[in-house]
Each structure stands twice: as C-alpha cells, then as structure tokens.
Amino acid sequence: xxxxxxxxxxxxxxxxxxxxxxxxxxxxxxxxxxxxxxxxxxxxxxxxxxxxxxxxxxxxxxxxxxxxxxxxxxxxxxxxxxxxxxxxxxxxxxxxxxxxxxxxxxxxxxxxxxxxxxxxxxxxxxxxxxxxxxxxxxxxxxxxxxxxxxxxxxxxxxxxxxx
Amino acid sequence: xxxxxxxxxxxxxxxxxxxxxxxxxxxxxxxxxxxxxxxxxxxxxxxxxxxxxxxxxxxxxxxxxxxxxxxxxxxxxxxxxxxxxxxxxxxxxxxxxxxxxxxxxxxxxxxxxxxxxxxxxxxxxxxxxxxxxxxxxxxxxxxxxxxxxxxxxxxxxxxxxxxxxxxxxxxxxxxxxxxxxxxxxxxxxxxxxxxxxxxxxxxxxxxxxxxxxxxxxxxxxxxxxxxxxxxxxxxxxx
Numbered sequence: 001x002x003x004x005x006x007x008x009x010x011x012x013x014x015x016x017x018x019x020x021x022x023x024x025x026x027x028x029x030x031x032x033x034x035x036x037x038x039x040x041x042x043x044x045x046x047x048x049x050x051x052x053x054x055x056x057x058x059x060x061x062x063x064x065x066x067x068x069x070x071x072x073x074x075x076x077x078x079x080x081x082x083x084x085x086x087x088x089x090x091x092x093x094x095x096x097x098x099x100x101x102x103x104x105x106x107x108x109x110x111x112x113x114x115x116x117x118x119x120x121x122x123x124x125x126x127x128x129x130x131x132x133x134x135x136x137x138x139x140x141x142x143x144x145x146x147x148x149x150x151x152x153x154x155x156x157x158x159x160x161x162x163x
Numbered sequence: 164x165x166x167x168x169x170x171x172x173x174x175x176x177x178x179x180x181x182x183x184x185x186x187x188x189x190x191x192x193x194x195x196x197x198x199x200x201x202x203x204x205x206x207x208x209x210x211x212x213x214x215x216x217x218x219x220x221x222x223x224x225x226x227x228x229x230x231x232x233x234x235x236x237x238x239x240x241x242x243x244x245x246x247x248x249x250x251x252x253x254x255x256x257x258x259x260x261x262x263x264x265x266x267x268x269x270x271x272x273x274x275x276x277x278x279x280x281x282x283x284x285x286x287x288x289x290x291x292x293x294x295x296x297x298x299x300x301x302x303x304x305x306x307x308x309x310x311x312x313x314x315x316x317x318x319x320x321x322x323x324x325x326x327x328x329x330x331x332x333x334x335x336x337x338x339x340x341x342x343x344x345x346x347x348x349x350x351x352x353x354x355x356x357x358x359x360x361x362x363x364x365x366x367x368x369x370x371x372x373x374x375x376x377x378x379x380x381x382x383x384x385x386x387x388x389x390x391x392x393x394x395x396x397x398x399x400x401x
Contacts, residue, residue: 062398066180068337071204072197074182079203082182083227086330090231096378100234107235107325109378 180399183337186291187267190259193294194249198331201226205331208249209297220248220297228330235325236298245329246297253293261290271346277359277369279346283339291335292326299329341401344392354391 071079089103096105189196199207206228209221216222217236222244223229231245250257260266270286273279292299326332347353359369371387384396392399 062393065393065398065400068181068183068341068399068401070185070188071182071334072188076203083205083330087227087231097234097240099240103328104234106327107233109327 181337182334183341183401184331184334185338185341186259186262186287186335187264190263193257193259198334199249201229205329206231206245207247209247215248216243216246216297218246218248218297218300219252220246220300222246233298233328235328247299247329248296250294250296252296252300257294259290262287267342270342271349273346275358276353276356279343280359283342287342288339292332295329295331297329299326299332340392344401355387357386357390 074082086103090101092102094100094102094104094108097108100108184196184198186193186196189198194208196204198204201207204226206223206226208223209216210224211221213221213224223231223246228245232242233245234240234242236243266286270279270282273282347356355371357369357371360367369386371385371390373386375384375386375389388395389397391397
C-alpha cells in the first residue's frame with residue numbers, strides 16, 4: 001500500500017514535474033516566439049528605415065523628370081510667372097554680399113567661381129584654356145539650380161525664406 | 164534647406180523649371196528674337212539715345228526690366244540700371260554666325276568632352292554676351308585670353324564676370340546645358356565623360372571629384388554630382 005501510495009505520489013510528482021516542464025516549455029516557446037516577433041518587427045523597421053533612406057539616395061534615377069521648355073513654348077502667363085520670379089529676387093536682401101539684394105548674389109558667386117580663371121587672365125599665360133570652360137560648363141549647371149532654388153523660395157511664402 | 168527639398172517644390176504645382184533661349188532659332192537676326200520683347204520677354208536693347216552705363220550699353224528703356232537695378236559690374240559695387248547694347252560692343256552688327264545650324268553641328272560633332280567644351284565655349288557661349296553687351300558683356304577674347312584690344316571704357320582693365328546680372332544669362336546657359344546633354348546622349352557612356360584641365364592655374368587634369376564651390380549660396384558639390392541630369396540632385400530633361 002505504502003509502496004503503492006508512494007508510487008502514486010511519485011507519479012503525481014512526476015506528472016506535476018512534467019506539467020511544469022510542459023509549462024516551462026510552453027512559456028519558453030512563447031518567449032521565443034515573442035522574441036522572434038519582436039526581432040522580425042525590429043528588422044522590418046530597420047529594413048523600412050533603410051529603404052526610406054535608400055529612396056533618398058542621390059544615385060537613384062528620377063522617375064518623372066521635369067521638362068525644360070524654350071521661351072517661345074511658354075504662354076504669356078508662364079512667361080510672366082518666370083519674369084516675376086526673377087524680379088522677386090530683388091525683394092530680399094543678399095545672402096552673400098552683405099550689401100545687395102538676393103539677385104546680386106549670382107554675379108558675386110559667378111565672379112568667385114571664376115576666380116582661378118581671372119588670375120589666369122592676369123598672369124597672361126598663353127596656354128589654351130579648357131579649364132575655365134570646364135569650370136563654367138559646370139557652374140552654369142549649379143548657378144542654374146541655385147536660381148531655381150531661390151526662385152522656388154520666392155514662389156513660396158516668405159516664412160519659408162526665413163528657415 | 165537642401166537641394167533635395169528644392170527640386171520637388173520647383174517641379175510641383177507651380178512650374179518653375181528652368182527655361183531656355185534657343186538662339187539657333189534666331190541666328191538670322193538675333194536682335195529680333197522674341198526673348199527681347201519688352202512685355203513678354205526680358206526687355207530689348209538699351210536706349211540708344213541714353214548715356215553709356217556699363218559694357219558699352221545703356222539703360223533698358225521700356226518693359227518689365229526698365230526699372231531693374233543691379234549692384235555689380237566688375238569688382239566695384241555700383242548701383243546702376245540693367246544695361247544692354249545689342250551689337251554695340253564691337254562696333255559691328257550682331258550676326259548669328261556662331262549659332263547657325265552648321266556651327267551647332269560642329270559643336271555637337273566633337274569627340275571628347277574637352278573638345279566639346281572648347282568648341283561651345285569659343286562658339287555660341289562667347290558670342291551671345293559679346294553681342295548683347297552691357298551687363299552681360301564678357302571682357303575676354305573668344306579663346307578665353309585677355310586681350311588689350313578690348314578695353315573696358317568704364318572700369319579700365321579690370322576683368323570680371325558679373326554677366327549673371329542680366330536675367331537672360333540663365334536662359335542662355337540653360338541652352339548650353341541642353342546642348343551638353345544632347346552631346347552626352349549622342350553616344351553611350353558619355354554621361355560621365357569629363358576631361359581637360361581642372362583649372363587654368365595649376366594645369367591639373369580635370370577629375371569628377373573636383374569640388375565646385377557655392378560660397379554658401381548652397382552646399383558645395385563635386386563635378387560628379389552635376390554630370391547626370393536625371394539622377395541625384397537633378398531630375399530634368401529637355
């Protein structure tokens with residue numbers, strides 16, 4: 001009897017232990033799966049963050065390029081918009097010169113970009129000058145985008161200009 | 164504020180993409196171009212009866228830019244009226260020979276970037292400012308060398324490049340940019356072709372990593388960043 005009772009107690013113990021182990025396994029599994037889900041979420045966030053950064057990657061090709069049009073392809077309203085934007089540059093103070101208007105920044109900048117060619121002129125070297133061309137070839141690109149830059153500021157509100 | 168913010172704004176609802184002036188359309192008589200219309204263009208010639216101001220030009224007499232004041236000419240800040248002297252700085256009429264069809268073809272037929280660059284530079288690039296005169300005027304010979312036979316009557320021997328004062332400068336240069344893109348698209352692999360000399364002082368070879376300074380008007384950039392019009396900071400075509 002005792003033996004029986006002992007054995008049944010032991011069985012119960014074993015069963016309890018098995019239950020506990022099962023519980024433990026279950027909990028561990030749950031923890032693991034929770035950990036897994038968390039990891040997946042974190043990874044997903046990282047991947048998404050990476051993708052959103054990647055979409056700002058300057059090397060990525062643009063999808064729908066803006067089309068630059070010849071002056072005569074514009075209607076009178078479009079011409080006026082452009083002219084108004086150019087004149088708008090005069091309504092803000094200069095960023096670079098300290099004395100002029102925003103429109104005076106471009107000649108100032110252009111002069112400084114071409115500084116090396118200026119010293120070239122002054123020293124009167126007789127070598128042919130492809131450099132100055134290359135500088136200018138690229139600088140017009142930049143000056144052009146700067147003008148787009150500044151014009152777009154003018155077209156938006158003056159508060160943006162302050163930022 | 165970066166350029167990445169600028170481009171979407173510029174190409175948004177208000178179409179503020181750059182415009183260009185295709186002078187080749189006006190090669191037979193550049194002075195009669197629609198670009199000089201007083202109301203729907205940038206104003207025309209300086210007033211032929213007005214006093215000389217800068218670059219052998221005089222104040223624009225009428226239209227949208229008649230009241231347009233500019234600060235620089237040369238190194239000296241000196242507030243003056245936007246001035247032009249169409250065909251007056253060399254005392255000979257302005258012919259469009261530098262941008263007639265065969266001249267444009269010659270530019271596009273060049274085999275290397277360096278050759279293309281000098282052909283466009285000494286061709287249409289110089290021809291426009293050297294004939295618009297006034298604020299747009301370049302005090303330089305077509306090959307880029309200073310020449311004593313072109314003295315500046317107003318400011319005596321100082322050489323400067325403040326030609327961006329004339330708003331037409333940007334439309335002129337956008338057209339040069341258009342021709343550059345045309346040349347790039349003529350042959351595979353040309354988008355990244357860049358050679359010649361880096362600058363005229365040290366004679367170093369030009370590299371895509373050379374830096375273009377913006378002096379704080381925007382971030383400095385490398386040449387590499389401005390080669391392709393359809394990636395990176397640019398997203399445009401013609």
